[in-house]
Amino acid sequence: MTEEPGPPAVVRRVGIADVAAKAGVSVGTASKALNGRGRLRDETRARVRSVAAELGFAPNNVARSLLTGRTFTVGVITTDSYGRFGIPVMRGAEDSLAAGEMIAFLCDGRDDPIRESHHLRKLLERRVDGIIVAGRRTDPRRPLGDDLPVPVVYAFAPSSDPDDCSVVSDERGAARLAVEHLVNTGRQRIAHITGPESHASARERATGMAEALAAQGLEPVGHPLFGSWTEAWGRFAVAQLLRAKEDFDGVFCGSDVLARGVTDGLREAGISLPTQVGVVGVDNWGLVAEAARPPLTTVDLGLEEIGRRSAELLLEAINGRPSPGVHVVPGHLVVRES
Amino acid sequence: MTEEPGPPAVVRRVGIADVAAKAGVSVGTASKALNGRGRLRDETRARVRSVAAELGFAPNNVARSLLTGRTFTVGVITTDSYGRFGIPVMRGAEDSLAAGEMIAFLCDGRDDPIRESHHLRKLLERRVDGIIVAGRRTDPRRPLGDDLPVPVVYAFAPSSDPDDCSVVSDERGAARLAVEHLVNTGRQRIAHITGPESHASARERATGMAEALAAQGLEPVGHPLFGSWTEAWGRFAVAQLLRAKEDFDGVFCGSDVLARGVTDGLREAGISLPTQVGVVGVDNWGLVAEAARPPLTTVDLGLEEIGRRSAELLLEAINGRPSPGVHVVPGHLVVRES
DNA sequence: GAAAATCAGGAAAAGGTTTTCTCGACCGAG
DNA sequence: CTCGGTCGAGAAAACCTTTTCCTGATTTTC
Numbered sequence: 001m002t003e004e005p006g007p008p009a010v011v012r013r014v015g016i017a018d019v020a021a022k023a024g025v026s027v028g029t030a031s032k033a034l035n036g037r038g039r040l041r042d043e044t045r046a047r048v049r050s051v052a053a054e055l056g057f058a059p060n061n062v063a064r065s066l067l068t069g070r071t072f073t074v075g076v077i078t079t080d081s082y083g084r085f086g087i088p089v090m091r092g093a094e095d096s097l098a099a100g101e102m103i104a105f106l107c108d109g110r111d112d113p114i115r116e117s118h119h120l121r122k123l124l125e126r127r128v129d130g131i132i133v134a135g136r137r138t139d140p141r142r143p144l145g146d147d148l149p150v151p152v153v154y155a156f157a158p159s160s161d162p163d164d165c166s167v168v169s170d171e172r173g174a175a176r177l178a179v180e181h182l183v184n185t186g187r188q189r190i191a192h193i194t195g196p197e198s199h200a201s202a203r204e205r206a207t208g209m210a211e212a213l214a215a216q217g218l219e220p221v222g223h224p225l226f227g228s229w230t231e232a233w234g235r236f237a238v239a240q241l242l243r244a245k246e247d248f249d250g251v252f253c254g255s256d257v258l259a260r261g262v263t264d265g266l267r268e269a270g271i272s273l274p275t276q277v278g279v280v281g282v283d284n285w286g287l288v289a290e291a292a293r294p295p296l297t298t299v300d301l302g303l304e305e306i307g308r309r310s311a312e313l314l315l316e317a318i319n320g321r322p323s324p325g326v327h328v329v330p331g332h333l334v335v336r337e338s
Numbered sequence: 339m340t341e342e343p344g345p346p347a348v349v350r351r352v353g354i355a356d357v358a359a360k361a362g363v364s365v366g367t368a369s370k371a372l373n374g375r376g377r378l379r380d381e382t383r384a385r386v387r388s389v390a391a392e393l394g395f396a397p398n399n400v401a402r403s404l405l406t407g408r409t410f411t412v413g414v415i416t417t418d419s420y421g422r423f424g425i426p427v428m429r430g431a432e433d434s435l436a437a438g439e440m441i442a443f444l445c446d447g448r449d450d451p452i453r454e455s456h457h458l459r460k461l462l463e464r465r466v467d468g469i470i471v472a473g474r475r476t477d478p479r480r481p482l483g484d485d486l487p488v489p490v491v492y493a494f495a496p497s498s499d500p501d502d503c504s505v506v507s508d509e510r511g512a513a514r515l516a517v518e519h520l521v522n523t524g525r526q527r528i529a530h531i532t533g534p535e536s537h538a539s540a541r542e543r544a545t546g547m548a549e550a551l552a553a554q555g556l557e558p559v560g561h562p563l564f565g566s567w568t569e570a571w572g573r574f575a576v577a578q579l580l581r582a583k584e585d586f587d588g589v590f591c592g593s594d595v596l597a598r599g600v601t602d603g604l605r606e607a608g609i610s611l612p613t614q615v616g617v618v619g620v621d622n623w624g625l626v627a628e629a630a631r632p633p634l635t636t637v638d639l640g641l642e643e644i645g646r647r648s649a650e651l652l653l654e655a656i657n658g659r660p661s662p663g664v665h666v667v668p669g670h671l672v673v674r675e676s
Numbered sequence: 677g678a679a680a681a682t683c684a685g686g687a688a689a690a691g692g693t694t695t696t697c698t699c700g701a702c703c704g705a706g
Numbered sequence: 707c708t709c710g711g712t713c714g715a716g717a718a719a720a721c722c723t724t725t726t727c728c729t730g731a732t733t734t735t736c
Contacts, residue, residue: 013487015722026686031724038725039684061463062404063722066691071400073464076444087425094446103460106414106444108432122441125399126411149351231629257629291569291595353692364716369694376695377714401692404721681734689726696719703712 014055023051034059065127074314075105075123077116077144079157080136084285085303089134089155092307100315102129111136120144130314133157134307138171139200151317155310156303158326165317167310167327169301171201174331175208176215177299178252178280181333183216187250187278192224193237193262194254202226202254205282209252221248229254234261235268242269249277256281256288256298263292263338279338294337301331352393361389372397403465412652413443413461415454415482417495418474422623423641427472427493430645438653440467449474458482468652471495472645476509477538489655493648494641496664503655505648505665507639509539512669513546514553515637516590516618519671521554525588525616530562531575531600532592540564540592543620547590559586567592572599573606580607587615594619594626594636601630601676617676632675639669 020030025048032038033048034057051057065071076093078086090106097104105128107119123131130150135141135157143159144152151165158166182190192209195202206224213220225240227233234253238261241248251266253259259281263273271277273294281289284300306329313323358368363386370376371386372395389395403409414431416424428444435442443466445457461469468488473479473495481497482490489503496504520528530547533540544562551558563578565571572591576599579586589604591597597619601611609615611632619627622638644667651661 016724017722027723028687028725029685032685035724039682041684044684058459058463060404060465060722062400062409062465063691064724065400066398066404066693066722067724069691073443083425087421090444091446094444101460103443103445103457103464105411105441106428106432107441108429119441121396122439125396126441127398127400257625260629287595291598354694355692365693366695366717367715370715373694377712379714382714398692401721402694404692404723405694407721677736679735681732683730683732685729685731687726687728690724691722694720696717698717699715701713701715704710706707706709 013060014057015060016057019048019052019055019057022055023048069127071127071129072100072102073105073126073128074102074311075107075119075126075128075131076134077107077109077119077123077131078134078136079109079111079116079141080134083136084283085136085156086134088303089307089310092304092309093132093134093155093311094307095304096308096311096315100311102315104132113142117145124149129318132310132314133159134310137199137201138168138204151314151322153310153314153317155306162326163324165313165322165324165327167306167313167329169303169306170328170330171204172208172211173328174282174299174301175205175252176212177331177333178282179209179212179216181280181297181335182250182252182278183218185274185278188218189221189248190218190250190252191221191241191246191248192252192254193234193241193258194224194226195229195258197226205252205254221246229257231257231261231264234258235265236261238262238265238269251277251279253279253281256283256285256292256296259296259298259338260288260292263294263296267293274338280333281338284334289334289336292338297336297338298334299331300334302329305329351398352395353398354395357386357390357393357395360393361386407465409465409467410438410440411443411464411466412440412649413445413457413464413466413469414472415445415447415457415461415469416472416474417447417449417454417479418472421474422621423474423494424472426641427645427648430642430647431470431472431493431649432645433642434646434649434653438649440653442470451480455483462487468656470648470652471497472648475537475539476506476542489652489660491648491652491655493644500664501662503651503660503662503665505644505651505667507641507644508666508668509542510546510549511666512620512637512639513543513590514550515669515671516620517547517550517554519618519635519673520588520590520616521556523612523616526556527559527586528556528588528590529559529579529584529586530590530592531572531579531596532562532564533567533596535564543590543592559584567595569595569599569602572596573603574599576600576603576607589615589617591617591619594621594623594630594634597634597636597676598626598630601632601634605631612676619676622672627672627674630676635674635676636672637669638672640667643667 020027033045080086109116131152134155140160141157143161154166158168225237281296281298284298289296289298358365371383418424447454469490472493478498479495481499492504496506563575619634619636622636627634
């Protein structure tokens with residue numbers, strides 16, 4: 001780092017003053033012409049605009065922000081390194097934000113509170129108009145901080161403070177959709193293979209399944225099999241069901257990865273899908289669901305929609321219309337062949 | 339949208355003027371105290387700092403940027419919707435950027451030139467200090483624009499202009515690593531199953547494999563089997579090899595997804611892995627590689643490293659030390675059980 | 677034909693920080 | 707005792723737009 005810094009890359013950018021000078025008007029007038037404000041002759045307006053275009057003028061939003069106090073910028077803090085869940089949420093959020101001419105800073109919190117608060121400080125220094133916190137699990141999380149000067153929306157992982165604004169998926173509803181699909185396709189004896197009981201999503205989906213079965217007047221097959229979110233556990237759990245000589249014709253899996261393990265396990269045990277057993281997963285993770293044999297029927301939790309909704313609520317809050325509380329986004333069933 | 343806008347959320351933030359007033363100094367002095375500039379008594383410096391901490395003062399970076407012309411902000415434009423390749427690149431980039439106290443705007447170009455140039459304009463308006471373009475394929479891409487006022491680095495997908503700064507993976511090197519591993523574990527007759535020939539990465543890897551085999555004095559088994567990047571093609575290609583009664587004891591697959599299809603195909607044909615046939619993939623995509631049976635040995639293209647390097651080169655360019663040309667980042671082998 | 681209203685555009689402040697310039701006070705030296 | 711130098715700190719410009727207020731000119735209205 002001892003080397004001499006090179007030339008400072010002088011690219012004097014054209015400012016509104018250059019436009020004004022060339023168009024023969026004052027900067028104030030030029031500003032009005034470009035932004036459609038004030039009272040100006042059409043001819044003047046057109047002249048300024050054409051000069052601006054000719055010079056390739058791009059307004060300096062930094063100056064504008066300083067004046068207006070708005071940066072048209074939001075921060076997104078993810079906790080899952082832009083993984084499976086953060087990404088679709090991000091994409092949805094970007095959709096809504098772009099509609100409001102806003103743009104997002106992306107920060108990866110990596111589940112580390114220190115990193116997170118460091119990012120938070122950086123975002124506030126840059127005067128973002130609002131912040132979205134995109135979680136990785138559905139378990140409630142500690143709020144970002146109290147008394148923040150900008151609105152915050154929690155996406156996917158709700159804040160543990162019910163007065164914060166959170167947007168979450170409908171976990172029980174997802175289970176209900178899965179069960180109803182299985183029942184509608186003639187399944188009566190349905191088992192549940194899912195992730196660790198320590199995960200709220202696993203618990204909620206199990207509960208939702210029990211409720212949905214009860215509503216249909218059906219009994220579950222055995223207890224929910226809690227394990228890990230892996231294919232290996234899916235295969236293992238199937239073996240367990242078969243060994244226990246459980247009589248089942250449907251399996252609701254807590255995730256697509258799990259479901260893939262389950263389909264492999266069943267197929268390799270000589271059980272034909274979907275003839276003998278129907279399988280439904282959760283996530284609608286294209287890569288996994290489509291590569292499974294047969295392709296998986298699964299519940300899409302609507303992650304993109306969660307992102308979109310979060311951004312919309314954030315924009316509303318920025319405009320002085322906050323919507324505290326937990327907002328639930330429904331999922332939907334994606335029917336493939338399983 | 340006709341509703342009355344609510345109260346404008348008045349949270350008068352504490353500015354440096356507040357700190358200065360409470361510390362009994364001028365704003366200029368306060369600024370110097372906080373930034374360690376100028377000549378001040380230690381006592382004064384300490385007093386200002388403690389007052390700033392007490393008041394929770396956070397400098398307004400917008401004002402600072404306006405003055406210095408630096409925003410300590412870069413834009414990242416991805417073309418793959420933050421998919422398989424964009425994400426690790428992003429993460430690596432964020433690593434390096436954070437080290438320089440910088441933060442990234444994320445824009446999803448979605449392979450649409452219109453969207454892309456829209457994002458570009460937004461980024462320039464916000465006066466980013468530089469831009470990283472993260473591609474999805476290794477095929478060269480059209481430059482972002484000419485005569486941009488800020489430095490640009492192309493990550494993964496190089497710019498078609500060789501004078502631009504691009505950071506790419508070592509595709510041939512990856513093939514060489516795979517082949518050498520197979521040979522070192524006793525394989526002599528190696529086949530190649532890969533993606534579409536229209537993809538530069540498929541062609542490069544095939545070429546790299548041919549070179550590596552030649553260097554070892556070996557002949558390839560048949561021609562490279564070009565297809566698609568899917569498990570189904572992997573399984574199908576295996577069946578094709580078996581039907582043609584090709585004698586092979588190793589397969590180099592153009593991707594992990596493909597390799598997973600290949601392992602499934604081989605296993606279901608009664609061939610034991612890795613005893614009879616060794617398989618090596620490319621990507622080191624944890625989810626896929628670890629779920630395969632057996633877990634895949636694969637070449638990691640070093641995507642995070644590409645991201646890190648891109649950001650480093652960008653920071654250097656921002657500081658007036660550009661590094662035009664194509665920079666190749668080596669990959670490395672990740673040995674699992676296949 | 678004069679007062680009033682409208683029109684078109686200019687001048688200047690504001691926004692929060694950094695940085696340069698300036699200035700008074702104090703020190704030691706001659 | 708005065709002069710030059712250093713030290714510590716303040717005043718003000720600068721960054722680039724937007725916006726408010728103002729002014730001269732033109733048009734409208736009795």
